[in-house]
Amino acid sequence: MFQQLLNELNARKVALVAVSKTQPPERVLELYRQGQRIFGENRAQELAAKAAELPKDIVWHLIGHLQTNKVKLVAPVVGMIQSVDSLRLLEEIERQAAAHNRVIDCLLQFYIANEETKFGLSESEACSLLESDAFRQMTHVRICGVMGMATFTNDQEQVRGEFRHLRAIFERLRNQYFPDAPHFHEISMGMSSDWQIAAAEGATMVRIGSLIFGER
Numbered sequence: 346m347f348q349q350l351l352n353e354l355n356a357r358k359v360a361l362v363a364v365s366k367t368q369p370p371e372r373v374l375e376l377y378r379q380g381q382r383i384f385g386e387n388r389a390q391e392l393a394a395k396a397a398e399l400p401k402d403i404v405w406h407l408i409g410h411l412q413t414n415k416v417k418l419v420a421p422v423v424g425m426i427q428s429v430d431s432l433r434l435l436e437e438i439e440r441q442a443a444a445h446n447r448v449i450d451c452l453l454q455f456y457i458a459n460e461e462t463k464f465g466l467s468e469s470e471a472c473s474l475l476e477s478d479a480f481r482q483m484t485h486v487r488i489c490g491v492m493g494m495a496t497f498t499n500d501q502e503q504v505r506g507e508f509r510h511l512r513a514i515f516e517r518l519r520n521q522y523f524p525d526a527p528h529f530h531e532i533s534m535g536m537s538s539d540w541q542i543a544a545a546e547g548a549t550m551v552r553i554g555s556l557i558f559g560e561r
């Protein structure tokens with residue numbers, strides 16, 4: 346199962362974030378032994394605990410909503426924070442990254458779904474963030490692209506439309522704010538149920554949990 350998924354993603358040059366939230370460290374190690382290095386967690390404490398005990402060459406992505414008071418838990422170990430949804434959060438990431446003398450890669454999370462429960466910025470909020478003096482002075486965060494979650498629905502055309510929307514946002518932001526920044530290249534979209542649609546619509550990175558690990 347895992348190898349077949351990996352082959353399909355490799356063929357399309359899409360990176361896999363194996364979402365290991367709620368899974369015990371042994372399950373992470375099983376995939377690690379098969380070559381997987383990028384793992385996604387949605388809670389700061391769980392990410393920090395797993396990072397402390399698992400191999401140091403694992404790249405941990407935080408994919409869930411992050412409270413500002415939890416940034417310090419992940420700052421020393423996180424490889425990428427995919428869920429940046431406010432300037433205030435980014436300011437705290439900047440502070441904690443500076444304290445650890447490192448640059449933290451981040452994605453801006455966008456609200457693309459037709460659901461009340463999903464976090465994320467609107468396009469205009471992202472523009473205000475990127476145009477702010479506070480952001481321009483940051484030297485310890487690097488914005489590498491965008492992340493989004495589609496509506497949980499069987500309506501494939503709705504999901505496709507939401508992914509297209511995210512890709513359009515990505516392209517506008519790249520043109521406007523990152524024209525000479527090759528690191529701004531990630532579109533993180535697609536989960537177990539919709540990764541194929543996401544890959545077809547330009548995802549560079551998918552976040553897959555239950556399809557690999559089984560139901561949580």
Ligand SMILES: *Cc1c(COP(=O)(O)O)cnc(C)c1O
Nearest residue numbers: 364387408536537552553554555
């Ligand atoms: C849990 C989670 C995933 C993975 O979901 P699956 O349906 O298990 O593949 C992806 N992205 C985010 C933000 C998540 O919280």
